[in-house]
Amino acid sequence: MVGIGWGIMGIALFSVLAGGMPVQAADALPKPIEPAELQRTLEQGGAIPVLVNTMSYLECWDHSIPGSICLPCEEFSQKAPNLFPDKGTPFVFYCESDQCYRSCEAATEALRMGYIRVSILRGGTPAWKGAGFSTVSRERIPRAPVESVKPEMLSRWLQEKRDLLILDVRREQRFEGGHIPGAVNIPLYRLHERYAEIPLNRPVLVVDSQGFRSFLAASYLVRKGVGDVKRLFGGMAKWQAFTAREKGKK
Amino acid sequence: MSVRIRIVALVSLILGVWLAAPAWAAFSALQGRSCVGCHDDEVFRVRFAGSVHGQNSCTSCHSDIRNLEAHRSGKEKPAAVRCGSCHQEVARDFRLNFHYLQEDFRCTDCHRPIHSLKKADSNFKLAVIKKCTECHANDEYAASGHGESVIIGHQEAATCSDCHGLHDTRVYHTSLEAYPGEAREFYTQKCKKCHADRQLMERFGLSADVVRRFDETYHGKVENIGYPTRVAGCADCHTTHNILPKTDPRSSIHPKNLVENCGRCHHGFHPRFVEYKAHPDYRDRKNYPSLFWTFVLMSGLLIFTFLFFWVHTFLWWRKSYWEKHRLERLGIEAECLPPGSEGLVQIQRFSMRERVIHVLLIVAFMTLVLTGFPIKYHEAPWAALLVNLWGGAAMAGLFHRIAAGLLTGLFLYVGWLSFRFLFPKGVGAKGWLERLLGPDSLCPRLKDWEDMKGMFRWFFDRGEMPKFDRWTYWEKFDFLAVFWGMFAIGGSGFLLWVPEWSSWIVPGWVLNVATLVHSEEALLAALFIFTVHFFNTHFIPTKFPMDGIIFTGRYRMEELREQKPLHYERLRAEGKIETLKRPHPGIPLKILSGIFGLASLLLGLTLTILILWAIFGG
Numbered sequence: 001m002v003g004i005g006w007g008i009m010g011i012a013l014f015s016v017l018a019g020g021m022p023v024q025a026a027d028a029l030p031k032p033i034e035p036a037e038l039q040r041t042l043e044q045g046g047a048i049p050v051l052v053n054t055m056s057y058l059e060c061w062d063h064s065i066p067g068s069i070c071l072p073c074e075e076f077s078q079k080a081p082n083l084f085p086d087k088g089t090p091f092v093f094y095c096e097s098d099q100c101y102r103s104c105e106a107a108t109e110a111l112r113m114g115y116i117r118v119s120i121l122r123g124g125t126p127a128w129k130g131a132g133f134s135t136v137s138r139e140r141i142p143r144a145p146v147e148s149v150k151p152e153m154l155s156r157w158l159q160e161k162r163d164l165l166i167l168d169v170r171r172e173q174r175f176e177g178g179h180i181p182g183a184v185n186i187p188l189y190r191l192h193e194r195y196a197e198i199p200l201n202r203p204v205l206v207v208d209s210q211g212f213r214s215f216l217a218a219s220y221l222v223r224k225g226v227g228d229v230k231r232l233f234g235g236m237a238k239w240q241a242f243t244a245r246e247k248g249k250k
Numbered sequence: 251m252s253v254r255i256r257i258v259a260l261v262s263l264i265l266g267v268w269l270a271a272p273a274w275a276a277f278s279a280l281q282g283r284s285c286v287g288c289h290d291d292e293v294f295r296v297r298f299a300g301s302v303h304g305q306n307s308c309t310s311c312h313s314d315i316r317n318l319e320a321h322r323s324g325k326e327k328p329a330a331v332r333c334g335s336c337h338q339e340v341a342r343d344f345r346l347n348f349h350y351l352q353e354d355f356r357c358t359d360c361h362r363p364i365h366s367l368k369k370a371d372s373n374f375k376l377a378v379i380k381k382c383t384e385c386h387a388n389d390e391y392a393a394s395g396h397g398e399s400v401i402i403g404h405q406e407a408a409t410c411s412d413c414h415g416l417h418d419t420r421v422y423h424t425s426l427e428a429y430p431g432e433a434r435e436f437y438t439q440k441c442k443k444c445h446a447d448r449q450l451m452e453r454f455g456l457s458a459d460v461v462r463r464f465d466e467t468y469h470g471k472v473e474n475i476g477y478p479t480r481v482a483g484c485a486d487c488h489t490t491h492n493i494l495p496k497t498d499p500r501s502s503i504h505p506k507n508l509v510e511n512c513g514r515c516h517h518g519f520h521p522r523f524v525e526y527k528a529h530p531d532y533r534d535r536k537n538y539p540s541l542f543w544t545f546v547l548m549s550g551l552l553i554f555t556f557l558f559f560w561v562h563t564f565l566w567w568r569k570s571y572w573e574k575h576r577l578e579r580l581g582i583e584a585e586c587l588p589p590g591s592e593g594l595v596q597i598q599r600f601s602m603r604e605r606v607i608h609v610l611l612i613v614a615f616m617t618l619v620l621t622g623f624p625i626k627y628h629e630a631p632w633a634a635l636l637v638n639l640w641g642g643a644a645m646a647g648l649f650h651r652i653a654a655g656l657l658t659g660l661f662l663y664v665g666w667l668s669f670r671f672l673f674p675k676g677v678g679a680k681g682w683l684e685r686l687l688g689p690d691s692l693c694p695r696l697k698d699w700e701d702m703k704g705m706f707r708w709f710f711d712r713g714e715m716p717k718f719d720r721w722t723y724w725e726k727f728d729f730l731a732v733f734w735g736m737f738a739i740g741g742s743g744f745l746l747w748v749p750e751w752s753s754w755i756v757p758g759w760v761l762n763v764a765t766l767v768h769s770e771e772a773l774l775a776a777l778f779i780f781t782v783h784f785f786n787t788h789f790i791p792t793k794f795p796m797d798g799i800i801f802t803g804r805y806r807m808e809e810l811r812e813q814k815p816l817h818y819e820r821l822r823a824e825g826k827i828e829t830l831k832r833p834h835p836g837i838p839l840k841i842l843s844g845i846f847g848l849a850s851l852l853l854g855l856t857l858t859i860l861i862l863w864a865i866f867g868g
Contacts, residue, residue: 063354096352126351135354137330143359145384215353215385233387 049090072189073106094121144222151242348421375409431479438483477643526758548770593808617653627864698723801843
């Protein structure tokens with residue numbers, strides 16, 4: 001009896017130890033890093049991590065942390081192996097918010113690809129600026145007075161069949177998952193290449209995911225000569241909430 | 251001067267001038283005179299001089315352009331202008347601005363075109379609206395009181411920046427976890443700043459008291475004590491931009507919209523729930539009669555109770571102290587009973603059950619006072635401290651409700667015991683009236699009235715102290731006051747605890763009444779216990795520092811004979827004395843009861859001081 005008891009304990013102990021080890025080899029989540037911590041690392045020199053701005057090229061060129069490279073998260077898996085063959089390269093990914101975990105999966109993609117030293121800047125560029133540090137501009141887009149349009153108004157315009165070019169700047173997969181009827185898709189990370197596809201003489205409504213990025217995209221279009229540019233307040237998130245409410249009323 | 255020095259001086263001069271000249275030339279060239287040689291756009295040549303920065307040179311802002319040649323050849327690229335080097339405060343504010351943090355706006359994104367910028371026109375508030383609405387459409391705002399007022403030209407109405415900040419525009423995004431608490435706190439303070447300004451409100455014909463009245467409601471008190479997350483702020487009911495008077499059918503506070511309005515936080519209520527008044531004035535007899543008369547009633551109750559009992563207490567203390575002094579002066583000491591005499595034997599007065607109930611009562615009561623009064627007096631300097639001792643307003647609220655549950659349990663149990671006293675098992679209703687009006691009952695009877703008259707006579711040296719049976723009239727009052735108090739404070743408390751459920755029994759305005767009753771009853775209970783009850787048990791000169799009987803449950807037979815002579819005689823006559831004999835309390839019990847009693851005393855006195863500070867401290 002006693003022997004069986006010891007045996008069971010031994011097996012339990014072994015499995016706990018053995019089971020624990022594979023967990024250490026692959027950290028499931030990227031490590032968060034605070035802005036102040038990152039600033040210290042950059043100042044000290046030595047092993048400087050690769051700062052990857054995962055926003056679109058336009059946004060990255062407009063403002064990013066000094067020393068960053070621009071690599072939109074949509075292109076990471078395609079371009080990273082050539083740029084960073086060494087899987088031990090230390091990365092710090094960042095975007096425009098604390099929601100990097102949810103919105104852009106560059107960090108988790110990097111882990112999946114086998115990079116082992118992956119961090120995310122907690123709070124992104126806003127936190128970096130909030131901590132008192134500055135950003136650099138390679139090519140600044142002057143902000144234009146772009147009006148925002150609420151979902152109710154857009155709904156009315158669609159019913160009136162107003163002449164409106166709805167430009168959806170979300171990623172292709174997101175667009176395919178559901179979009180406003182009649183919208184065209186030029187993802188933000190390709191906008192700098194494909195802006196010429198947009199006619200200059202039609203009213204354009206820029207739509208993004210949550211309303212945070214359409215303003216810059218719209219300002220860019222104004223700079224490129226589009227006459228009438230507006231943006232959807234709250235992006236697709238607000239639009240979907242609106243349509244859900246409308247459906248509920250019926 | 252010698253020739254050699256003169257030569258050196260001359261050579262130095264020539265050398266100095268020759269070396270400095272290019273730099274000087276470049277420098278003076280950069281005094282703006284030659285910039286327009288290349289930058290000859292009309293903006294720089296003509297309009298800049300008439301702009302707000304017209305008195306500055308080009309290099310005042312473009313301060314990094316030092317070498318004309320390097321600049322011309324393109325070797326020196328000018329950096330972005332740092333407006334903050336002159337506009338320091340604005341730059342400091344701007345670092346908090348949502349537009350900077352989230353959208354990376356810079357100064358010239360709003361202040362454009364920068365080189366021909368003119369000062370904002372005389373109507374600053376209108377200028378703000380025009381700028382913000384370049385991007386932010388806000389048709390709702392224009393329809394409301396504030397927007398309309400600004401557009402007409404009133405310089406005191408709220409424009410965008412008055413609520414949202416001018417250069418430090420804060421945004422609380424609904425996606426953030428800290429919202430809505432932070433947002434509510436921030437914006438409610440903005441509303442209060444103007445709407446509590448008496449002169450400003452009078453100029454616009456608005457109520458100057460609405461903030462004060464809001465602070466007297468549950469929403470206002472809890473928000474003030476530091477827990478805005480779960481209560482309504484101004485904007486929750488009045489909405490953010492679409493602020494219309496309640497007579498306007500589009501207004502969120504129009505009667506027909508209230509169910510939807512309140513329904514954004516409250517769920518599962520009966521429509522009459524919305525009869526609750528968000529910021530009533532209990533001093534207004536015409537518009538809020540039920541609240542007014544409740545206030546009159548409760549105030550009357552407090553005043554009369556304290557008037558009577560504080561006088562009673564004072565007179566008792568006076569008589570007792572003078573009596574003690576007289577004996578002391580005459581050298582008359584208390585009779586020392588010889589050891590072994592029967593008078594020294596301990597007789598039980600309170601059973602173990604009664605003692606435990608009383609301890610729990612103290613714990614529940616103290617908890618309720620300590621968690622409730624910071625809300626009642628949320629503006630007092632000690633309120634925030636007390637709430638933080640509990641770990642925040644949410645924790646204080648939790649403990650308040652737990653203690654309320656405990657007290658309710660005790661109340662029901664004692665109610666049950668009272669029922670059993672009147673209708674004992676096996677006997678039933680037979681003789682219940684005799685028991686009710688008998689000497690063992692806590693119910694007031696004629697003898698109590700006689701005793702009271704006798705006590706007052708004794709106070710004024712006009713008679714002997716009355717002979718009491720088991721319960722004196724003040725002990726009966728102590729018990730019944732708590733009992734009655736429970737109906738008022740417990741009833742109102744439960745209505746307020748589950749306001750949505752309450753609406754199925756009573757209309758919403760009853761909750762306003764309940765808040766007032768609960769608040770005033772709490773004051774009555776707390777002050778009564780901490781002054782009158784504590785006097786009875788601690789401060790009667792013969793009992794000082796405390797009468798431990800409620801914890802030990804027993805006293806000497808001699809004490810029984812002296813304090814409750816009729817009870818003593820009755821026990822003797824019924825032959826029950828023997829059954830009530832108990833051993834002397836042991837040291838552990840004595841120490842415990844001493845610590846607990848004195849701690850309660852100190853706590854109660856401290857709270858009394860804090861309460862009086864809050865009431866009269868202003």
